[in-house]
Amino acid sequence: MTDAEQTDIVEQTDVVVMGAGVSGVQTARLLNLGDSSVNVVVLEARDRVGGRLRSPVLSGRRLDVGATWFWPNERRINALLAELNVGSYPQHLHGHMVFDDGSGSVRRAPNQLDVPSGRVVDGFEALVERMAKDLAPDTIRFDTPATSVRSADGGLTVTTSTGLIAARHVVVAMPPALAVSTIDFGGELDERVASVAAQTPVWMGGTVKVVTTYEQPFWRDEGLAGSAFSYAGPMRELHDMSGPDGEPAAIFGFCALEPTAPAPDREAIVEQMVTLFGPGAAEPTDVEIVDWRAEPFTVTPELVGLTNYRTYGHDTYQQPSLNGSLHWASTETAIEMPGHVEGALAAAERVASTIHSALAKDPV
Ligand SMILES: Cc1cc2nc3c(=O)[nH]c(=O)nc-3n(C[C@H](O)[C@H](O)[C@H](O)COP(=O)(O)OP(=O)(O)OC[C@H]3O[C@@H](n4cnc5c(N)ncnc54)[C@H](O)[C@@H]3O)c2cc1C
CATH class of the missing domain: 3.50.50.60 (FAD/NAD(P)-binding domain)
Incomplete structure (x- = not known):
């Protein structure tokens, strides 16, 4: 039996x-x-x-530590948001991207990393x-x-x-x-x-996603989009992840890690943020490191x-x-x-x- x-x-x-x-x-x-x-x-x-949709409160507002974007050609998600009257806003695109090949960061125009996409006000979990x-x-x-x-x-x-x-x-x-x-x-x-x-x-089960928040989206004032591609440091690809109207100011990064490599610590993240975006990145208000590999129900x-x-x-x-x-x-x-x-x-x-x-x- x-x-x-x-x-x-x-x-x-x-x-x-x-x-x-x-x-x-x-x-x-x-x-x-x-x-x-x-x-x-x-x-x-x-x-x-x-x-895999999770949106904890970071620096006073719910931000996504799982899925981030939906795209204009995706009819079901666009229709669902409209049907349920759930607000969305466009991904910030304006400004130059940053590239680091391991020998230091350089600005690149245009921003080739971001495409027009949408974000959910209060996050996808909401x-x-x-x-x-x-x-x-x-x-x-x-x-x-x-x-x-x-x-x-x-x-x-x-x-x-x-x-x-x-x-x-x-x-x-x-x-x-x-x-x-x-x-x-x-x-x-x-x-x-x-x-x-x-x-x-x-x-995305093997992903470590890092969200770093700041008092101000200082990179925007410097003509940067908040996006970066890097071969140095734990994060490979980064994007602006600020809330609506830039509140709170945030950038997220996907780490490039071997399946069993440990997740990076706060110090390594802040160091890479400063390399990519300058001294304005030295004092984040929050650094959230989410290791999806450690989620047994994912x-x-x-x-x-x-x-x-x-x-x-x-x-x-x-x-x-x-x-x-x-x-x-x-x-x-x-x-x-x-x-x-x-x-x-x-x-x-x-x-x-x-x-x-x-x-x-x-x-x-
Ligand atoms: C870091 C990250 C970034 C992403 N970025 C994007 C993006 O920008 N845009 C996009 O469209 N998609 C993105 N995705 C993918 C997106 O999150 C998924 O496509 C979507 O959430 C999958 O939904 P699902 O219901 O199929 O699975 P899941 O969200 O995995 O849901 C499965 C559910 O089953 C539960 N469960 C597990 N085991 C059991 C059990 N034994 N009994 C009962 N319940 C169980 C889990 O707790 C969970 O709630 C991203 C994902 C991650 C992790």
Whole structure:
């Protein structure tokens, strides 16, 4: 007898969504749109929604330490922001970029590092918090990771710390490689899908993102855009990350690190900021160093080195597994814009539509 069978079923529902990142919350929203009365439970391992969208308060305002931008050609995210009346503002582009080939920093014009893009006022995490408000109270169960999935009569069962939930459909709204390495599927997954999932890199899972805030966006006064590309110091690519109207003033950088190299410390960051942007960068008000490799509900150390990006949007993800009951919804599974927030929304759209059709064909 499996662990799952030993545990009593504590709840029955139409759909269990595993993960309350943007893909999971959007899947749940779409399942409940209009007259639809699909019962959904969203299991979330963390104590918050958003997953790779995280926007803590830095120097008095929420800024993104996960995803930063959306782009004008991404119709779903642009439409969602408009629908929910969530404010956005343009990425600061004006000024020269800085380049450091290891022998010191030089200005370069034009700024080749930034393209027109949008940022969410109060950060991307606030968007998912707003989306979650459309769900019935108690839909999302926080601090409740899914630990196993098994076939059962009429669907699947999902094991959590609070017991067993039976559902007709289950949605994997977390990186596929994380799902197959941390959730026990009891060997039931088809070999092909299990193998593709195990190889699918977690988008940006190996990233260390650093946000440095200042009293003033001093670089703008000096004709700099706040963007830089550097082969010296821990950060490789940097961009202006100030809030709306430059408040608070901020620059973020992506570090270029080997998968197991330690994250840089504050001293190394400030030293590089001064090399790139001059003495005005010497006294940041805040330095936030976020190592996504150390987030166990995003990635595990064994998965950081995955590189087979051809698995993104793979055809095995486009149809459900386990007799039509297990659906793949994270950004990595999307055909359009995989990796982006837009991809997560596209995947959610596909899965919600598949589940709606299945439930309509086979009402209880
Ligand atoms: C540093 C960084 C910068 C980025 N920049 C951009 C950008 O500028 N623009 C852009 O479009 N995209 C960007 N991205 C990518 C973007 O963040 C993702 O595409 C998007 O957030 C993925 O959403 P998701 O719902 O598919 O997955 P996730 O956000 O990873 O959500 C998965 C959820 O599942 C939960 N979970 C994990 N395990 C379990 C379990 N066992 N049971 C239940 N829940 C579980 C997690 O806690 C999480 O909430 C960036 C990402 C990072 C990390």
